[in-house]
Amino acid sequence: MEFSRRRLGQKGIEGTSVIPPPRGGPRDHGRGYPLSVPSPAVAGFGDQCWRAKWSPNQGDGEKREKKSGRWPSPGPSPDAKQDGIEHRMELNVLSSPAFGTAAEVLTQIIECIIEIGITSKNVFIEKECFVKLANYLEKIIPLLKELKTKRISNSDGLNKFLDILNREVKVARQLTEDCGKRNKVYLLMNCRSISKRLEDTTREISQALSLIPLVTLDISSGIIGEISQLRELMQTAEFKAALAEEEILEKIESGIQEGNVDRSYANNLLHSIAQAVGVSTEQSALKKVFEEFKSEIENAHLRKNHAEAKQMDQIIALLERADAASLPHEKELKYLTKRNSLATQPLEPLQSFICPITNEVMVDPVETSSGHTFERSAIEQWFAAGNNLCPFTETHLDPLILWPNRTLRKSIEEWMDRNTMITIASMKPKLLSGEEEEVLHCMGQLQDLCEQRDIHREWVTLENYIPILIGLLRDRSRDIRKHALVLLCILAKDSDDAKERITRVDNAIESIVRFLGSRIAEGKLAVALLLELSKRSEDVKLVMATTLAEMELTDHNKSSLLEDGVLGSLLHLVSHSDTKMKIAAVKALQNLSSLPKNGMQMIREGAVHPLLNLLSHHTLPALWEEVAATLMHLAISTTSQDLDETQVSLLESDEDIFKLFTLITLRGRTVQQSILRAFHAMCQSPSATTIKARLKQCSAVQLLLPLCELDDLNVRANAVKLLCCLTEDVESNILEHMGQKSIDTLLRIIGTSSDIEEIASAMGIISNLPKCPQITEWLLGAGGLPVLFRFLPVSNHNGSHQNQLIENAVGAISHFSYPTNQQSQKKAAEIGLIPVLIQLLESSTRLTRRQAALSLAQFSASSAILSRPVPKRHGLWCFSPPPETRCIVHRGICTVESSFCLMEARAVEPLVRVLGESDLEVCEAALDALLTLIEGEKLQSGSKMLAEANAIPLMIKLLGAPSPGLQEKVLTSLERIFRLAEMKHTYGASSQMPLVDLTQMGNGSTRSLAARILAQLNVLPAQSSYF
Structure with a gap:
């Protein structure tokens, strides 16, 4: 079916309307007809109402129709003639028995407007346009209500106004009802026509408002002003389809025009349509929407609305290429029926398929003014080279005339499709031959075909190559295994049928998952394939997560997995309702998060809050342990951040910090250990200051001290390490929480633990305590001096924690x-x-x-x-002991x-x-x-x-140090030293320059001290302004 370029759902300029005008029907105002043409019974008034004109005379009405671009009036219906009613007749609404009294007519119109206001909120398409019209109509109600209170005599203007308003309001009501009942996709296809219909109705009512003799009817001035403004607004109001809807219609037009779009195009288009009409994009929902749309079109065929039916057939043909449009077995049956009807060998091209210039099969054939057809690019190059004669007939050619030969192009495409189908079917035996070279050659051909067109991938899938390719994943040849993985990735891309077929093959997922631990190239392919398959199957996600949790992966594998997008699927499973899914996902995250780079990425992509929620609310202890261990890995990753990158914190809010820390007392020992390690890592990260401050606020010291007394050595060690961090920059009130018992506990740990880091941390806590007599007494009372002293000789220790051990030992023993x-x-x-x-x-x-x-x-x-x-010596010096x-x-x-x-x-x-x-x-x-x-x-x-x-020259050198406190300390000491004439004489000259510098660049205190020393050295007078 040939498609002429036209705008969908709109008549006039670019083609035939999807919603055509009535043919000889009652209403004939030149615009497209409502989606379901209201019968006189539905409309609520007779045929003559539909034919009534508001224009002063028949001729003017005709001119108005043509000028506005509306459909021409088809003339009176047979029923009208039979009733003896002329088409030019103007109906007197106010006096016609068919309408009753004027008050009744006005009441009917008001009720209709109110009904439009209610139903406009429930329309499926162009809701804003319907609500806009409803708002305009509601503003007319005050006028109608006031008219009801007036004594109204026959008035041509008022009669015409009520005639038009009555008609237009009932048409609008019918259109509103239709747009709340009809198929949503069908309505979307007609969105342009719908918006145009609403605009026309608004304009007609606006013009009708100008016919009311408001002054002679003694209408209040307020209403007259409001109606005047309303009429201007309605006259200029524009109703347009939404941007998203316009984009969809343009894609449809483009797809029909191209005529050879692939399945991916149709899938994306159907998804866009589903989103636009508010329908789920699940396969079953898309299938249902499409079937309902087809049913609607069949009804259009029954109504013999040929123009609409033609366009809708083209739309259906386009959307039928989507996966959701037909079931997999239907596609397979259709494919096999066609393939079995073909020969076993490819067909030679017809001579008409060959371009006379290139002697190759044409892709884009165009016909010249001589009537002969050539490949477009070839004939354009012919003209570009200065040739004006036909290569075939040598007659003169007009280079501006190149007509696309669509019929020939379609024939060539059909011939190519037949041959491709035959070629694909003939490759199976070669793929199963077992000859590595032949298998690889065949796989290369298949890959080329699959990459050419989407339909080729579909044929390979329907030809049942997937089980063969999965079998080749276990081949001895690494090249064959990799090529099979590549082909499966290509086939699964954007094809639900292919995904389903892969997951149905026994051990297919397990075979793919094994590649995750292979070389990076194969691992990337496996991740891509698994992620594609997981879009279709939750079971695939579970198998993938379980395998990632249990597999020993290199750092390269871990990094590659996250780079290739596995994190999104795992985070999705963390929030899954199935506990088995949660556990598998968390274990996989734990495995991958052990690489700091991955941990940072997980934090950036929002992994923390789902994990924290699981730890807070879930009731499964096994899950707590895995979540806590994962959070610990994430916390450790924050300690390895580069200074030049944006700093990342594990816990951003005070609430999260308090929530996680309080869980230490509510969960088991394994969870306690992980949480303690997590906070210990955070206390060494860029956010350490904030974390420490918040932990002190939630009385962390009081909570940690009892943990330092536990028999569980792992929990105890981690509690001691964290407490050491929190006692840095300790406040004096810590003595409110620590006593002799705490000192005894720490010294016992130092004396008995085999964990060097724990010992160093315990000594660090003692080192951080305030230097006061009370602490010293506690240490002496507990026998702490020999316990601490045995860690000081440098030769006694080695290993990675030697420095920390000695630093903290020196600090701890400084109490003595x-x-x-x-x-x-x-x-x-x-x-x-x-x-x-x-x-x-x-x-x-x-x-x-x-x-x-x-x-x-x-x-x-x-x-x-x-x-x-x-x-003093007494007695004889010769008998005295030698003096000390x-x-x-x-x-x-x-x-x-x-x-x-x-x-x-x-x-x-x-x-x-x-x-x-x-x-x-x-x-x-x-x-x-x-x-x-x-x-x-x-x-x-x-x-x-x-x-x-030689200490004094070094002291003088320190005068240039960038530390005012140190400078002041040196100046004070030099002032005393230079009181000695010998010292002043020896070192005075060398100190003058740094002292002069300080008088100019030092702060108030150092300037004054430097000046006093210079005065001592007789460089400055005693009454200098520097003092």
């Missing part, structure tokens, strides 16, 4: 070095702590060196008090164990070396220790010692 408790200092010194601290100044980690220097500074702060005075060596700094008797003297411990040189480091915090700690040597009366002796150790 504070000068407020000299008893604890002595016990620490007696156990040999000071030499170990000096040894740790050479440690590899900055935290260890800093903490060791600070502890040495604390010990040294007590040295002046504990240094024993040199005893006097400390050159403290001027008394010093030892490492009794007075913690840095000189006796030989700590000065190591501290000076630390002072020269680039890490300012470590430098400052070393400086604090060295400055204890010049406190009070020790200024001269201590300064001399610092000079001998």
Whole structure:
């Protein structure tokens, strides 16, 4: 059936209307007829009502019809002539017995308008247009109600107005009812005509409103103004089909025009139609919609509406190519019937199929002005080369005249289809031959054919190649296996029938799933195929998820699986109502999330909330464990983020943080362990500050302390690690929750655990506790000093956690070095702590060196008090014991164990070396220790010692450090040192430049201190403005 280019559902400019005008019927106002032509009985008034004209005379009415582009009036019906009613007759509504009184007519119109307003909300198509018309009509009701109160005499204008309004309102009502009952797809196909009909009705009513003699009828001025505005609005109102509907109609027109669209085009078109009319896109629903549409068209045939029927037949022919249009067995029967009617060998092309220029079969044949046909591209190249004569007859050609030869093109396509069908059927024996080379050649041919056209893929499927290809997935040849997988992917793409056939073959899914652990190329193909199959079958998703959960995958496989789109299917199953599906999906996510890159992607794509909901609300313990383990993997993945990428947090809201943490007390030990590990990982992620703050708000410390006492070593270890993170930057009120029992528990863990990380964390908690006498007493009471000290010698430890272990041990044992408790200092010194601290100044980690220097500074702060005075000698000196060596700094008797003297411990040189480091915090700690040597009366002796150790030049160098606090500390010490003339003379010159810089660029405090020192050095006057 040839299709002429026309606009669907609209008459006039581009072709015949889908809804044609009445032929000799009663109503004849030039526009397309309603979807079901209302009979006089349905319309509610006689034939003469349909024929009545509002125009002043017959001639003018005819002109109006032609000018407006409407269908010409077919003249009076036979029934009208039989009744003796002339077509030019104007019906007097106000006095006709057929209508009763004017009040009754007005009442009928008002009721009809109200009914339109109600039914317009239930139409299937163009609802906005119907509601728009209903709103216009409702604004006429006040006028009609006022007319009911008036004494109305015969008036031509009013009579014509009521005649037109009565007619148009009832037509609109019928159209509204039809659009709420008829097949939705049929209505969509007519959406242009429907919107045009509504626009015409609106315009006619607008013109009719101008006929009312409002002034002579004594209508209120308010209503007159409203009607005047309404008439202008209605006259210019436009009713158009929705954009989505227009796009669908354009696709239909294009598809019919092309004539050779594939199944994919038809599938997409049918899906678009279903979405536009609000129908499910499930296969069964699409099938039902299509069958109902066909039934509607059959009714159109019965009505002998030929113009509409022709177009609808073309639409059906287009949509029949969709999968949902016919059942698979119907397609298969149709295919086999046609294929069995063909020969066994391909047919040679007819001579008329061959282009005289290329001697090849034509694809796009066009006819020239000479009457001969050529391939379009070939004849265009012929003309482009300057040839104007026909290659066949050598007659002159007009290069502008090239007519598509559609009949020949269709014949060529049919010939090619027949040969392709024969070729596909003939390949089976070769594919089953077992000869690798022949099988691969045959598979290559099949792939070429499948990639050419959608219909070829359908024929390969209907030829039952799928079981053969699945069998080849187990072939010994890797190339054959891969090629079979490629072909199955091609066949399954956008074909529900192919998907169904694949899943019906025994062990097919298992055979495909095995490729997930293969090389990346095969794995990608397998994922693509499984995802395609899972669109059709939930069982495929289950098998895929179960296999992914159990399979040992390389990191490359895991990464590839997520890149290829498996995550969407797994997240879908997580929300599935079937518990078996949920468990399989979560286990698969757990397996894949162990790769940090995958964990980050899962978080970005919304995996967290479904998992968190399962953990909160589901009642299956086995599922809790898998979900918690997956969340733990996701949390760990957030610790590996690059600084230059957008930071991702596992838990975005406070509610989610509180929800997950409270589950620690509500779930089993395995779940507890996973949740604790998850929070421990989050406390080391970019969102650590927020997580720690929120956990402290929900009393996490109180909740974790009892877990540190558990016999379950895994839960205990993870609770200790998390508690260590939360006690960093600890607040003083932590002592409200911790006591002697907590210290005993931590020391017991340190003394008995075999988990080095747990030991380091337990010591970290002690290290983080406030340095106060109470904590020191608790530690001493529990015998904590020897427990902690045994972890300090560097040679005692090795492994990945050595640094953390020593750092935390030094921090924990620093509780014993504070000068407020000299008893604890002595016990620490007696156990040999000071030499170990000096040894740790050479440690590899900055935290260890800093903490060791600070502890040495604390010990040294007590040295002046504990240094024993040199005893006076009595009697004969020759009989006296040799005098004890006097400390050159403290001027008394010093030892490492009794007075913690840095000189006796030989700590000065190591501290000076630390002072020269680039890490300012470590430098400052070393400086604090060295400055204890010049406190009070020790200024001269201590300064001399610092000079001998070359510490003063390093101190001067620190004046340029970007740390105001450190600068101020150095300035204060230099001001005291330069009180000594010898020191000022030796180091004054080298300090002048950095001091001058500070007077210009330092803050208020450092500028003033620098100026005072410069004054000491006689560089600035004593009354300088810098002071």
